[in-house]
Amino acid sequence: GDSVTQTEGLVTLTEGLPVMLNCTYQSTYSPFLFWYVQHLNEAPKLLLKSFTDNKRPEHQGFHATLHKSSSSFHLQKSSAQLSDSALYYCALTSGGNYKPTFGKGTSLVVHP
Amino acid sequence: GGIITQTPKFLIGQEGQKLTLKCQQNFNHDTMYWYRQDSGKGLRLIYYSITENDLQKGDLSEGYDASREKKSSFSLTVTSAQKNEMAVFLCASTRTGGQDTQYFGPGTRLLVL
Numbered sequence: 007g008d009s010v011t012q013t014e015g016l017v018t019l020t021e022g023l024p025v026m027l028n029c030t031y032q033s034t035y036s037p038f039l040f041w042y043v044q045h046l047n048e049a050p051k052l053l054l055k056s057f058t059d060n061k062r063p064e065h066q067g068f069h070a071t072l073h074k075s076s077s078s079f080h081l082q083k084s085s086a087q088l089s090d091s092a093l094y095y096c097a098l099t100s101g102g103n104y105k106p107t108f109g110k111g112t113s114l115v116v117h118p
Numbered sequence: 119g120g121i122i123t124q125t126p127k128f129l130i131g132q133e134g135q136k137l138t139l140k141c142q143q144n145f146n147h148d149t150m151y152w153y154r155q156d157s158g159k160g161l162r163l164i165y166y167s168i169t170e171n172d173l174q175k176g177d178l179s180e181g182y183d184a185s186r187e188k189k190s191s192f193s194l195t196v197t198s199a200q201k202n203e204m205a206v207f208l209c210a211s212t213r214t215g216g217q218d219t220q221y222f223g224p225g226t227r228l229l230v231l
Contacts, residue, residue: 051222
């Protein structure tokens with residue numbers, strides 16, 4: 007079956023430093039990857055998702071590249087902002103499957 | 119645009135009680151989901167529904183029932199609340215599935231005394 011593994015637990019960064027949150031996956035069929043972000047007391051919402059044509063998705067300064075050779079979809083940003091503090095989920099669907107698989111989430115805290 | 123509404127926002131129950139959570143969406147989406155969110159365990163899928171009157175079990179369906187009464191609504195029932203249980207239940211919907219973005223509701227926070 008499908009599985010998603012994320013950087014576990016808590017990542018703490020100083021404002022201005024680069025962000026990288028890891029996501030690796032296992033999938034039987036061709037995967038489609040997502041990053042969702044959940045700010046405190048809010049609902050999760052889409053941050054970005056992989057394209058079928060291998061373009062690199064970008065949003066709010068974040069980007070991620072789907073590497074099928076290493077089964078990864080790491081989330082990156084060149085310079086962390088205080089407002090990036092949130093819970094980040096990597097998720098996967100595959101083979102037209104309606105059932106998504108989520109990672110356990112990574113909590114990012116950015117401090118001054 | 120659209121919105122997902124979950125009721126109630128907070129639910130306090132007693133051990134052994136049957137509790138029902140409701141979700142409504144006005145996106146006109148076909149597929150709806152129920153997740154349980156626990157700290158450190160991520161989002162775990164309880165039930166999902168591809169279309170009206172369809173039900174599919176997720177990874178955490180034991181102890182829960184679900185009902186897709188119509189396209190816009192999806193209910194979840196905790197069949198027997200467990201003492202000291204505390205979790206957030208999130209409802210989501212997508213246009214169809216697969217590559218489509220999931221849109222989440224604000225959640226129902228459950229506490230069982």
